[in-house]
Amino acid sequence: MFNFVKIETHKFLNYYIIMVSYKELGLVNTREMFAKAIKGGYAIPAFNFNNMEQMQAIVQACVETSSPVIMQVSSGARKYANPTILRYMAQGAVEYAKELGKNIPIVLHLDHGDTFELCKDCVDMGFSSVMIDGSHLPYDENVALTKKVVEYAHKHDVTVEGELGVLAGVEDEVSAEHHTYTRPEDVEDFVKKTGVDSLAISIGTSHGANKFKPEQCTRNADGVLVPPELRFDILEEIEKRIPGFPIVLHGSSSVPQEYVHIINTHGGALKDAIGIPEEQLRRAAKSAVCKINIDSDSRLAMTAAVRLVLTDKPAEFDPRKYLGPAREEMKKLYMHKCEKVLGSAGKA
Numbered sequence: 292m293f294n295f296v297k298i299e300t301h302k303f304l305n306y307y308i309i310m311v312s313y314k315e316l317g318l319v320n321t322r323e324m325f326a327k328a329i330k331g332g333y334a335i336p337a338f339n340f341n342n343m344e345q346m347q348a349i350v351q352a353c354v355e356t357s358s359p360v361i362m363q364v365s366s367g368a369r370k371y372a373n374p375t376i377l378r379y380m381a382q383g384a385v386e387y388a389k390e391l392g393k394n395i396p397i398v399l400h401l402d403h404g405d406t407f408e409l410c411k412d413c414v415d416m417g418f419s420s421v422m423i424d425g426s427h428l429p430y431d432e433n434v435a436l437t438k439k440v441v442e443y444a445h446k447h448d449v450t451v452e453g454e455l456g457v458l459a460g461v462e463d464e465v466s467a468e469h470h471t472y473t474r475p476e477d478v479e480d481f482v483k484k485t486g487v488d489s490l491a492i493s494i495g496t497s498h499g500a501n502k503f504k505p506e507q508c509t510r511n512a513d514g515v516l517v518p519p520e521l522r523f524d525i526l527e528e529i530e531k532r533i534p535g536f537p538i539v540l541h542g543s544s545s546v547p548q549e550y551v552h553i554i555n556t557h558g559g560a561l562k563d564a565i566g567i568p569e570e571q572l573r574r575a576a577k578s579a580v581c582k583i584n585i586d587s588d589s590r591l592a593m594t595a596a597v598r599l600v601l602t603d604k605p606a607e608f609d610p611r612k613y614l615g616p617a618r619e620e621m622k623k624l625y626m627h628k629c630e631k632v633l634g635s636a637g638k639a
């Protein structure tokens with residue numbers, strides 16, 4: 292019934308873990324989801340989670356809006372929450388969605404996998420999708436590593452996301468104004484040689500809450516900072532070279548200024564927090580972009596809600612009294628993304 296994987300960690304002692312297929316957990320891979328999203332002109336939300344409140348908020352929001360969803364975990368999340376606990380949380384998410392009355396398609400995805408071993412571990416533990424991010428490597432090494440992951444993952448019907456081009460910002464230790472945009476002339480070769488199911492590209496987004504410096508922005512009539520536009524010309528060129536191929540956008544938080552304001556007026560100190568305007572994400576979602584990654588906005592929603600409660604009710608010390616409102620705020624944010632930005636609402 293069970294498949295055991297032997298992990299040799301010691302000369303004399305062998306450890307075994309139970310291999311699970313994501314299908315046994317009620318999860319789905321991204322194949323059908325992406326095909327429908329490209330045809331329908333919308334994008335699937337890929338929300339990161341690290342804890343129970345985020346998981347619950349994602350499921351509640353996607354059930355209520357009837358949206359398919361990709362729940363993703365980074366290696367940092369695996370370290371923070373423990374890999375086994377996260378896997379059971381994803382399984383719990385599937386059961387929770389049913390309990391809430393809707394069997395929405397849920398993908399459990401590894402975000403920014405950096406080694407073959409990590410990706411293999413996730414496939415063996417029941418992930419239905421993995422990202423191998425070789426974007427920082429020389430091109431040929433990125434191809435070789437990605438191909439190796441694809442070969443293993445596809446044996447288990449797990450889909451794979453690769454990446455070409457370097458996102459500026461925290462991830463790659465390059466400063467916010469330096470991007471290495473994806474070279475459209477590489478994408479066809481990369482997709483053909485590796486067999487990946489989707490491709491993350493770099494067209495001006497970046498990770499975190501400081502995506503642009505104020506000097507890179509202009510001001511609109513209301514005095515609000517407007518960042519430079521994403522490189523839609525590169526996206527269009529990529530679409531021409533690999534028509535209908537699923538494209539992924541990382542670093543797509545919008546950094547809602549309401550949250551930044553609440554945080555900064557309740558003891559916080561966020562400086563120059565600027566994100567991707569929603570209008571540009573709406574435009575991207577209509578194209579071959581079929582997965583949009585959002586993590587920072589959820590962190591901002593949670594932090595704003597917690598700061599509000601702790602400032603306004605300094606005698607409060609029951610975590611449920613601040614994590615509960617934080618969960619409610621994240622749910623509102625996720626619903627907004629599905630309904631008003633990505634267009635995934637009603638597509639489950």
Ligand SMILES: O=C(CO)COP(=O)(O)O
Nearest residue numbers: 499541542543544586587
């Ligand atoms: O790309 C992301 C996760 O892989 C998240 O991006 P943000 O930091 O813009 O939310």
Ligand SMILES: O=C[C@H](O)COP(=O)(O)O
Nearest residue numbers: 339365367368403498586
């Ligand atoms: O891509 C980065 C994601 O936002 C995950 O971030 P993390 O590595 O801090 O968990």
Ligand SMILES: [Zn+2]
Nearest residue numbers: 424426454458
């Ligand atoms: Zn990357």
Ligand SMILES: [Zn+2]
Nearest residue numbers: 498541542584
């Ligand atoms: Zn990312």
